[in-house]
Amino acid sequence: NAGVTQTPKFRVLKTGQSMTLLCAQDMNHEYMYWYRQDPGMGLRLIHYSVGEGTTAKGEVPDGYNVSRLKKQNFLLGLESAAPSQTSVYFCASTPGLAPEGEQYFGPGTRLTVT
Amino acid sequence: QQQVKQSPQSLIVQKGGISIINCAYENTAFDYFPWYQQFPGKGPALLIAIRPDVSEKKEGRFTISFNKSAKQFSLHIMDSQPGDSATYFCAAKFEAAGNKLTFGGGTRVLVKP
Numbered sequence: 001n002a003g004v005t006q007t008p009k010f011r012v013l014k015t016g017q018s019m020t021l022l023c024a025q026d027m028n029h030e031y032m033y034w035y036r037q038d039p040g041m042g043l044r045l046i047h048y049s050v051g052e053g054t055t056a057k058g059e060v061p062d063g064y065n066v067s068r069l070k071k072q073n074f075l076l077g078l079e080s081a082a083p084s085q086t087s088v089y090f091c092a093s094t095p096g097l098a099p100e101g102e103q104y105f106g107p108g109t110r111l112t113v114t
Numbered sequence: 115q116q117q118v119k120q121s122p123q124s125l126i127v128q129k130g131g132i133s134i135i136n137c138a139y140e141n142t143a144f145d146y147f148p149w150y151q152q153f154p155g156k157g158p159a160l161l162i163a164i165r166p167d168v169s170e171k172k173e174g175r176f177t178i179s180f181n182k183s184a185k186q187f188s189l190h191i192m193d194s195q196p197g198d199s200a201t202y203f204c205a206a207k208f209e210a211a212g213n214k215l216t217f218g219g220g221t222r223v224l225v226k227p
Binding site for chain 1: 157
């Protein structure tokens with residue numbers, strides 16, 4: 001049981017390049033989330049999904065797109081990377097609607113855009 | 115606009131001392147208040163959580179105090195240990211909004227031996 005895994009762990013992009021971050025979970029969780037973490041700002045929600053085939057915008061969605069074609073995977077795409085997207089990205093999942101449902105986080109992807 | 119404000123940004127405490135982190139929220143629709151602990155290079159992990167109908171919750175050396183009327187809650191780490199050195203995030207969520215978490219800005223805690 002690997003929990004939540006993220007690929008890749010590190011990446012350096014040039015401005016204007018594109019990339020996709022992959023999140024996978026093996027806990028059969030319904031809900032999945034993408035956050036970015038920046039110093040002093042905590043974690044901010046980018047996009048989330050409440051089930052296979054569904055996605056919704058979070059607090060800071062601009063410049064990102066997501067897809068949830070399979071229940072276990074949640075992809076985050078950057079179509080044209082900008083230096084402002086330099087950050088650490090975390091994926092999380094939770095079983096479902098119950099407020100007590102713990103969000104389980106992956107190890108993060110450190111992205112630098114030059 | 116930050117809906118959950120956390121202070122201090124950092125604190126240093128001696129081994130055996132008490133660490134106190136404070137959070138304030140604005141949205142009265144929040145119905146669950148977890149604290150997450152994050153070690154360098156790792157993702158956050160749930161430490162302890164409380165519902166707004168409870169004023170205090172204790173798990174081992176960690177205690178949450180909750181003041182609903184003031185819209186404030188705090189984490190107390192008793193008998194702080196060097197292994198507690200980490201970044202702590204308070205958060206809030208409400209069930210009707212996809213169980214989304216709204217995080218505070220984080221507090222970096224350093225426990226000196």
